[in-house]
Amino acid sequence: MSTALRAVAGVVTLLAAGILLTTQASAGTARAAADCSGGYVGLTYDDGPNPSNTTNLLNTLKSNGLRATMFDIGQNARNNQALVRAQVDAGMWVGNHSYTHPHLPQMSSSQMLSELQQTQQAIQQATGAAPKLFRPPYGETDSTLKSVERQLGLTEIIWDVDSQDWNGASTDQIVQRASSLQNGQIILMHDQYATTVAAIPRIAANLRGRNVCAGMISPATGRAVAPDGGGPTTPPGGGCTATISPGQQWSDRFNLSVTVSGTGDWVVTVTVTPPQKIIATWNTTATWDGSGNVMTARPNGGGNTFGFTIQHGGNWNWPSVSCRVA
Ligand SMILES: [Zn+2]
Secondary structure, three states: OOHHHHHHHHHHHHHHHHHHHHHHHHHHHHHHOOOOOOEEEEEEEEOOOOOOOHHHHHHHHHHOOOOOEEEEOHHHHHHOHHHHHHHHHOOOEEEEOOOOOOOHHHOOHHHHHHHHHHHHHHHHHHHOOOOOEEOOHHHOOOHHHHHHHHHOOOEEOOOOEEOOHHHOOOHHHHHHHHOOOOOOOEEEEEOOOHHHHHOHHHHHHHHHHOOEEEOEEOOOOOOEEOOOOOOOEOOOOOOOEEEEEEEEEOOOEEEEEEEEEOOOOEEEEEEOOOOOEEEEEEOEEEEEOOOOOEEEEEEOOOOOEEEEEEEOOOOOOOOEEEEEEO
16 A cells, blocks of 8 residues: 555544544433433342442443442442442442341341441441432331331332342343333342343333433432432532542541532532531632531632542531532
């Protein structure tokens, strides 16, 4: 091939690559602007995180534009903290599924409390936030367990549709069962099976075909609803969005960072609950109200991400954050 021809071939290859990129970008946009007029359903995956499955599960959900609730077993969360963070980073919600997956109604109320509490702590240590949702192993519950859940502020979530993936269901059968999901309903699946992961692209296609979207499970109602973001908050009128991400943690304090999008001229209000106290900030100019609980953060010329350290005093919950355009 002559040099000139080779150059032409190179341009053609680049053009072809360009067309591919354009196609992928528009597919992504179409997914972001999904039509959810058919309502929301809750996809749930129990028993993780699982070193041999979770990463694959998360990647498959993400590439199909789906978000789901992961009911993690506490001891798995304790042993695989990076995977719990990966669940949150992938846009999933994390729920409590007990510490050792026992038959809870056969236990004393103090054993129940320990199972649920240890799991709250393991997940909070991994992600900075304690779960609000609880699914009892095997769906087994009773009035004692319900009162322990109430004590910890947890909402009990069972399911409307059982995929039967735990019982040897084929990918076809899992897809078939998911196709019966109606607005507000929740399906049981597990973070464990190749059949379950293989079902995801077809579940996504079925939901899209019915204008149904994968939503979050509301702690208030226990039903699937539109995601509220959990982290991002957009005030009425829009303008900017502030998204919190977890940072480093120590026994007495933890770091959080906030990324603002939508404007470069922002005012972000961060409200902590005592005994929490913000003891350091970076990449922002901060002022405080009289109580010391409300911090107002403004850009200091270093971009749209800033951070702070919270001395938690036993409260690991994230502060509330809101954003407005200056
Ligand atoms: Zn389970």
